[in-house]
Amino acid sequence: MNELVRLLQAHRSIRKYKPDPVTDEQLFAMLQAAQMASTSSNVQAYSVIRVTDPTVRSELRAVTGGQEHVELAPLFLVWCADLYRDQVACELNGADMVSEGMENFMISTIDTALAAQNAAVAAEAMGLGIVYIGGIRNNLRRVTELLQLPQLVYPVFGMCIGVPDQEPSVRPRLRASAVLHENVYQREGVVAGVQEYDVRTREYYLHRTGGKKDTTWSQEMVNKFRAKPRAYMKDFLEEQGFRLT
Template structure:
């Protein structure tokens, strides 16, 4: 088992000579959940091994155990098993080839429709059809997805969240027969890893974590440092970069 210090160095791309902004003694609190979270990575290649129904049901129960605003549970999860439907969805997600081959494909949706219907058939006015209700539904769906990811990874499975389904959201919604008030926030591919993937370096905590007040006064220097650090560990191939004619290469 790795130490927390080792995992944090790996996550942020820190060399052994660089000091951590934390107390190494807290390595004593390392457990499998913390190790899995610090060690997590997206997995996009899967074996052909199927996921048992009881395993998937357990993972979905974990998703439904996520925190939810006022217990309103404003999300729905579409389990896409139909092969032809996956193929049609894949036509709108050309950058996600694993969509048709992964053992499990899920679509997480924000769902403001359900509570509107409940209000209607109980003869109440629905007063939350506003921006706050929209944001709450998106957050509910996102937290449900993250709970499922954490549970899946604890079982040795791999996942990759798929934002591409929103690129053609009208077509995807039509294929999934999503009614008004229900919209996809992300897809999720899931299966037994065929390759280990890699840990992607995150922004330094000093960029993301603020104490008592927001302060980005050092952002320009911090981003330059991050870019150089990440490029040294995992340079993005030129062919994988978009719009290089306009923005140049990283």
């Protein structure tokens, strides 16, 4: 099998790192890989903030619910959807930018995710480990204040990066047959796919926790979707200039 395919299939989230620093050379290699990700109409609607200030790192740890790797990882990046730069480009040409609309919000968010995933793969190819930090969305107003973000910029997620100091097992995913459909969405296979996955994820959780966690994927989804998460999000995004109309 192709070496890159093997690398992608071996991905694990790494939350514990050796003290070795991530070099500027490694960081810029990741950034160059990120910038070569696909981008809608070459908009490149994202920015990356490297957070090195210990006080800010500590504040971000608090925002994420006390995830210590946010503070301790050798490198912590915040990936932001960014239409501010595009607004500047329009102004430089004497034009007003129409930033409103769900499509523009989606373009910026998707561009950010694609770029970040390219960076993650590049990091792993260099022997580093990463974990995405969605917990920064617990309080985006505070994160925006800490990072001094202008209008039309919002933090999508953080990313911890460093040399792995743990060897977690690869978390099982749904079978390909549960996510691949032919021509039309084949609903009849969904139930069977979830039931089969529940068996494997229960075994995974029991093994990973030494028998302390007895749950399944579908039970975890109940916990995930039993209530509306981060209900403030729409109001915050509109405060930042993303008019979701």
